[in-house]
Amino acid sequence: MTDNIFADIREAVVTALAHVVPDLPADISARVEVTPTKDAAHGDMATNAAMVASKAARRKPQDIAQALVQALSGTGMIEKAEAAGPGFVNLTLHAHALRAQIPAILQRGEAYGDSTGGGGVRVNVEYVSANPTGPMHIGHCRGAVVGDALANLLSKAGFSVTKEYLINDAGGQVTALAWAAYWRYLQAAGTPLTEAEFSEIVPGGLQYRGEYLIPVGEALFAAHGPSLAENAKPADPALWFVLVRDTALTMMLASIREDLDLLGVHFDVFSSERELMETGATDATIARLEQLGLIYEGTLEPPKGKLPDDWEAREQMLFRSTQYGDDVDRPLRKSDGSNTYFANDISYHADKIKRGAQIMIDIWGADHGGYVSRMKAATRALAGNDGVQLDVVLCQIVKVLKGGEPVRMSKRAGTFITLRDLLEEVGRDAVRFTMLTRKADAQMDFDIDAAIAQTRENPVFYVQYAHARCRSVLRAAAAQMDTTPQALAQAPLDTLADPSEMALIRRLAAWPRMVEAAALAREPHRIAFFLYDLAGDFHMLWNRGREDAALRFIQAERPVETAAKIALVAATAAVIRSGLAVMGVTPVEEMR
RNA sequence: GCGCCCUUAGCUCAGUUGGAUAGAGCAGCGGACUUCUAAUCCGCAGGUCGGUGGUUCGAAUCCACCAGGGCGCGCCA
Numbered sequence: 021m022t023d024n025i026f027a028d029i030r031e032a033v034v035t036a037l038a039h040v041v042p043d044l045p046a047d048i049s050a051r052v053e054v055t056p057t058k059d060a061a062h063g064d065m066a067t068n069a070a071m072v073a074s075k076a077a078r079r080k081p082q083d084i085a086q087a088l089v090q091a092l093s094g095t096g097m098i099e100k101a102e103a104a105g106p107g108f109v110n111l112t113l114h115a116h117a118l119r120a121q122i123p124a125i126l127q128r129g130e131a132y133g134d135s136t137g138g139g140g141v142r143v144n145v146e147y148v149s150a151n152p153t154g155p156m157h158i159g160h161c162r163g164a165v166v167g168d169a170l171a172n173l174l175s176k177a178g179f180s181v182t183k184e185y186l187i188n189d190a191g192g193q194v195t196a197l198a199w200a201a202y203w204r205y206l207q208a209a210g211t212p213l214t215e216a217e218f219s220e221i222v223p224g225g226l227q228y229r230g231e232y233l234i235p236v237g238e239a240l241f242a243a244h245g246p247s248l249a250e251n252a253k254p255a256d257p258a259l260w261f262v263l264v265r266d267t268a269l270t271m272m273l274a275s276i277r278e279d280l281d282l283l284g285v286h287f288d289v290f291s292s293e294r295e296l297m298e299t300g301a302t303d304a305t306i307a308r309l310e311q312l313g314l315i316y317e318g319t320l321e322p323p324k325g326k327l328p329d330d331w332e333a334r335e336q337m338l339f340r341s342t343q344y345g346d347d348v349d350r351p352l353r354k355s356d357g358s359n360t361y362f363a364n365d366i367s368y369h370a371d372k373i374k375r376g377a378q379i380m381i382d383i384w385g386a387d388h389g390g391y392v393s394r395m396k397a398a399t400r401a402l403a404g405n406d407g408v409q410l411d412v413v414l415c416q417i418v419k420v421l422k423g424g425e426p427v428r429m430s431k432r433a434g435t436f437i438t439l440r441d442l443l444e445e446v447g448r449d450a451v452r453f454t455m456l457t458r459k460a461d462a463q464m465d466f467d468i469d470a471a472i473a474q475t476r477e478n479p480v481f482y483v484q485y486a487h488a489r490c491r492s493v494l495r496a497a498a499a500q501m502d503t504t505p506q507a508l509a510q511a512p513l514d515t516l517a518d519p520s521e522m523a524l525i526r527r528l529a530a531w532p533r534m535v536e537a538a539a540l541a542r543e544p545h546r547i548a549f550f551l552y553d554l555a556g557d558f559h560m561l562w563n564r565g566r567e568d569a570a571l572r573f574i575q576a577e578r579p580v581e582t583a584a585k586i587a588l589v590a591a592t593a594a595v596i597r598s599g600l601a602v603m604g605v606t607p608v609e610e611m612r
Numbered sequence: 613g614c615g616c617c618c619u620u621a622g623c624u625c626a627g628u629u630g631g632a633u634a635g636a637g638c639a640g641c642g643g644a645c646u647u648c649u650a651a652u653c654c655g656c657a658g659g660u661c662g663g664u665g666g667u668u669c670g671a672a673u674c675c676a677c678c679a680g681g682g683c684g685c686g687c688c689a
Contacts, residue, residue, distance in 0.1 A: 055628065058635085068631065071669075081669070105632050106669055151689065188689060293689095320686055334686075347615060347685095354687035361689050389616050390684040414617070417682080458625075461617060463682070465624080474651050477624095477637060485651065493648050530628085537628055549626060552636085563653035566644075574648055589648095611651070 023124060023132060024532035029065055029097065029111065030054040036091040037069045040084060041077040048076050054111075056530055060519075062104065063112035064526060070107040081107025119516055121529040123509035125591040130598045133532045138178030138539070144372050145171040147383035148280070149186040152272040153197040155232050156279040156439040159385055162415045162464070164439075165455040165604070167383040168285045169544035170413065172602045174381075177539035182377070185287045186368060189269050190294040191361065192224075197272070198265035200228035202254070204237025205264065211252040221254055232275070236268050243267075279439050284448055284604050296368055302359050305367040305402075306337075306352060314340045314401055320348060339366075344397035362391075366398040373408050380408065381542065386416045386461075413542055415460045421467040446471050449605045453480040456548040456603055479552045480605075483596065486555035487607045489562060490593035493573050497586045501579065508590050511583035518571055520564050521588065524557045531595050535602075544602065551599045558592050 022028060034049050051072040054065050070085035077084060085103035092101040092109070097117035102110045125132045147167025150160045168183070175181045188194075199222045206213065219226035240263075246252065248260040280286070296302070309315050318338045322331055337353040339362075352363040372380055380399070384391070392412045399410040420427040420437050427437055442451055450471045457479055458464045474481050494503050501507075516525065531550070538546040565572040573585045597607045 053628095053631095055631085057632090059632080062632075066631085071631080074669080108632070110632095149689095153689095191689060193689060322686085331686085336686075338686095351686055356687070358687085360687075365689090386617070386683055388684085388689090392616075414683090416617075462625085463618075467624095470624095475638095476652075479637090481651075482637095485649090489649075489652090496648050534628075541629070546626095546628080549636090550628095552626095556636085559652055560654085562648080563644085563650085566647065566650085566653080569647090572648070611649075 022532075023128065024135070024536070025097075025113075025117070025121060025529045026054050026056075026065065026533040029113075030067075032092065032096055032098065033067045033069050033088070033109075036088055037073060037084075039091055040087040041073050041079075044073055045076055048073055056526065056533075057110065060523075062108075063100065063102065063110040064118070065111045065113070066104075066108050067111065068108065070103075070109060074107065085109050115517065115522065116514070118522065118525050118529060119513040121525060122513060122516075122587050122591045125528060125594050126505040126509040126587065129505060129594050130601055132594060133535045133598050134176055134178070135532060135536050135539075136178040137536050138174065138180070140178065140180045141378050142182070142376050143171075143174050143179045143379045143381060144182045144184055144375075144377035145174065145381045145383070146184045146186060146372075147171075148276075148285070149188065150276060151188045151193050152269050152276060153193050153228055154230060154272065156276055158418050158420055158437050158439065158442060158466070161283065161439045161442065161451065162418050162455050162460075163383045163385060164280065164283055164285050165452050166413065166415055166460050166544060169452075169456055169547070169603050170381065170383070170542055172604065173535065173539050173544050173547065176535055176602055179379075179539070182289055183287045184289040184291060184372070187273060187290055187292045187294075189273075189292055190297055190364070194265060194269065194294075196222075196224065196227040197268050198261055199223075200226060201233050201236045201240070201268035202248075202260060202264045204233045205240040205260075206237070206249055206252060206254065207234075208237040208241035209246050209249050209252040211249070213253065218254070233268070236271050239271065240264060240267055279443075282443050282448065283439065284452065291368065291371070293364060293368065296371060297359070297364060301371060302364050302367040305370045306359075306363060308370075309339060309366075309401060312401060314343065315352070316340070316349075318349065320351070339394075339398065339401075341394045341397035341401075344400045346393045346397045350394045362394065362398075365395065366402070369395070369399055369410070370402050373402060373406070378408055380410045381413065382410065383413045383415060383460075386414050389414055411542060413460050416463040418455075418464045418466050421465050421469075423469055424467070427468070442466075442468075449484075450480045452603055453483070453548060453605050456545045459543065459545055474611075479548060482559075483551045483555045483600070484608045485611055486558045487593055487596045487600075488609060488611045490558070490589050490596070491609045493589050494586065494593070497574050497582065497589075500574075500576070501583060501586065503586060503590065505590060505594075508583065508587040511587045512580060513584045513587065515581045515584045516588060518564075520557070520561045520571070521585075524554075524561055524588065524592065527554050527557050528591055528595050531598065547599050547602050551596060554592070554595065554599075 034052055052069045054067045057063055057066050070081045070088055073084055074081040085107045088109045089101040089103050092098050097113050098111050099114045100112040104110050145167055148160055148164045150156055171181050171183045203218050249255050316338055317335055319333050319335050334355055336351045338349040339352050341350050350362055351360055354360055396410050445468055454471045470478055476482050497503050534550050573589055575582050600607050
């Protein structure tokens with residue numbers, strides 16, 4: 021027996037199938053599925069066992085189905101088995117077997133649905149990894165929520181999960197940040213220059229013009245006075261660059277961590293790209309690839325179609341990613357001899373493997389989609405026979421709407437809506453839940469009004485309301501009975517028999533299976549939809565109590581029935597909390 | 613030009629990894645409050661799953677081609 025009633029029944033089916041079809045190859049029985057039925061007329065569960073075994077057994081699916089029906093009917097939890105359609109076996113469980121999930125849920129509480137299926141395999145989930153060059157914005161937010169929920173989901177599914185953030189504190193963006201922070205410093209020092217005049221002396225021009233760097237400039241001036249400039253005019257970068265850069269990085273990272281904290285996202289590991297580079301890790305990684313014969317000096321074909329203005333053929337160090345399924349080989353060195361970002365990123369992934377990751381999952385923005393195949397190629401090259409695997413989850417763009425109109429500007433950041441703006445307006449729970457109401461690889465419209473609306477349209481509200489209703493009933497019931505989980509788990513449940521009660525129990529029993537399937541697919545949004553459906557089942561049952569007094573949860577004259585119903589309500593609340601915990605959303609006790 | 617992602621009801625989206633008659637919400641129409649909060653619920657109506665072929669017992673799902681939308685395509689990270 022496990023928490024997962026589907027896994028239990030599947031075991032029974034596979035065992036029966038082994039009797040019906042001796043010598044069945046293992047890969048065939050691995051394909052046997054036991055799934056919930058869509059239609060209650062088909063019983064509680066259906067299995068495809070007869071159909072997947074048909075070819076290997078050289079028997080008609082219907083024949084095997086008939087034999088399975090014989091073998092399974094009336095055994096264990098199965099009350100009835102029927103062959104149907106092209107070879108399905110529909111299973112109807114004893115009602116008491118389904119009801120038995122309720123005490124199981126009450127005993128486990130939020131841990132219900134925890135699985136050992138992951139086998140403790142070490143998974144590294146890397147997400148956000150925003151450049152520390154400014155505040156977090158809406159684009160980062162989706163990746164943060166999806167990554168965090170996926171990491172929680174994998175933990176629940178029995179994987180050993182590390183949550184990791186890579187600080188991209190190297191490269192040209194950081195140089196640009198230093199110059200932008202230096203501009204704010206000059207302003208704090210009372211420079212006579214205009215922004216345009218300053219921009220002319222900045223290599224590549226002034227970037228990052230948002231107001232968020234003003235505190236950095238002020239902090240630099242407070243700490244160092246006018247000493248980093250010459251009469252409030254730009255001084256030799258040798259005098260200030262490292263200091264300004266590091267101050268800006270430190271303050272930006274602190275601000276990002278504050279934002280993440282407000283979002284409820286916490287990492288186990290922060291890795292620094294610059295530290296990794298300074299240890300020479302990238303050169304070591306390139307040397308290793310060279311040993312594998314995967315490095316050569318060569319010239320890439322120009323991209324087809326419209327050429328970049330400054331295109332010229334150029335020989336550079338290339339990685340044979342085409343050997344691992346990529347379209348073209350990829351450069352590891354720029355023309356000035358420094359490493360490309362790709363080279364550093366290979367090295368970073370090698371580092372994650374070295375630290376013990378068996379599965380790496382990267383959460384990226386959709387604009388990095390073109391990068392997936394080369395990084396997977398690099399991982400395959402590095403992993404050799406160890407079988408370390410890289411999965412990439414791409415998060416598509418989020419458009420923020422308010423009153424149906426796109427929202428773009430942020431006062432603080434200038435060009436984008438910040439995470440903090442959104443959190444202030446919508447709140448953490450609604451942001452997190454709403455971000456999980458779409459598949460990651462589908463574009464999302466985030467409507468601020470819809471996210472805070474208190475109607476069924478808003479799944480955040482609808483699920484929270486269901487939980488609050490559960491708690492409300494439990495508070496009321498506590499006046500006349502012991503409502504602790506331990507006490508409720510002892511309640512006789514035979515009186516739970518109404519179709520809407522049984523439908524709710526079936527939904528609850530499907531939760532462990534949902535956790536495993538969503539974790540396998542790396543799709544945390546499924547949790548949001550499951551909870552929405554579960555809330556619907558509960559609201560329906562609640563309202564049926566208005567029409568039919570026998571379905572009301574608290575019935576003063578009938579303590580036995582009441583105890584059973586309250587146990588069901590408590591189990592419902594526990595599963596909702598279990599799901600919300602994966603999503604990082606706080607369950608509410610009452611609506612106000 | 614090439615690669616990746618997407619296309620499902622009027623609108624916004626699910627679809628349990630290839631299963632049975634494709635499901636929700638909104639919008640539309642009709643109902644349910646003396647009650648554990650009606651912020652909810654029930655019913656009706658709404659579909660050529662972008663298109664055409666293919667794979668097989670079986671396709672919204674897999675493959676090929678086509679159309680439309682998004683993202684990307686050597687010294688950005």
